[in-house]
Amino acid sequence: MKVHKSIAGLQALSERDKRLTSKMRMLLVTIDGSYDEAELRLIAKNIGAPPDAFDQLLALGLVTTAKAETAVLEGKPSEQASAPPELDAFGRFRMAASIMNELASDSMGLKSLFFVLKVERCASIEDVAQLMPTLEPAVVKAHGQAAADQLLKPLRALVVQTH
Numbered sequence: 001m002k003v004h005k006s007i008a009g010l011q012a013l014s015e016r017d018k019r020l021t022s023k024m025r026m027l028l029v030t031i032d033g034s035y036d037e038a039e040l041r042l043i044a045k046n047i048g049a050p051p052d053a054f055d056q057l058l059a060l061g062l063v064t065t066a067k068a069e070t071a072v073l074e075g076k077p078s079e080q081a082s083a084p085p086e087l088d089a090f091g092r093f094r095m096a097a098s099i100m101n102e103l104a105s106d107s108m109g110l111k112s113l114f115f116v117l118k119v120e121r122c123a124s125i126e127d128v129a130q131l132m133p134t135l136e137p138a139v140v141k142a143h144g145q146a147a148a149d150q151l152l153k154p155l156r157a158l159v160v161q162t163h
Helices: 007-014 022-030 037-046 053-059 067-074 089-107 111-121 125-143 145-160
Strands: none
Touching: 007 022, 007 089, 022 037, 022 053, 022 089, 022 145, 037 053, 037 145, 089 111, 089 125, 089 145, 111 125, 125 145
């Protein structure tokens, strides 16, 4: 069964919940309803998250496989639930900037300080998209191509919606 962010998971990301380590936050960002539990455990391992990271997200109520809550998130009947809720332009920008900051902090070392400042100066999703060519190689270098593709997938989806 596919795993989705719960309502609490969406709030934890938007409020930068202090209970989450950077690796757990990265795993939570990756969860978009297209992976099952086994795939997410592999992703967690590939990004260097603690072995129990997925279990912690479940225990905190930040992810769910329950069709009822997924349906509420998506505003659809539970049997048709499969995609995250749509965000407006500002919501996409805010989520993309947050994901970009997390990935940069984890992947770029000291260079992330300057990169995060660039992200903070962004005023739109288009500005964030212009920073992708700098971020993507750093994430690939830090995590390998397969893990980078999974980590960058949510960010790419947010950026592509504008083009």
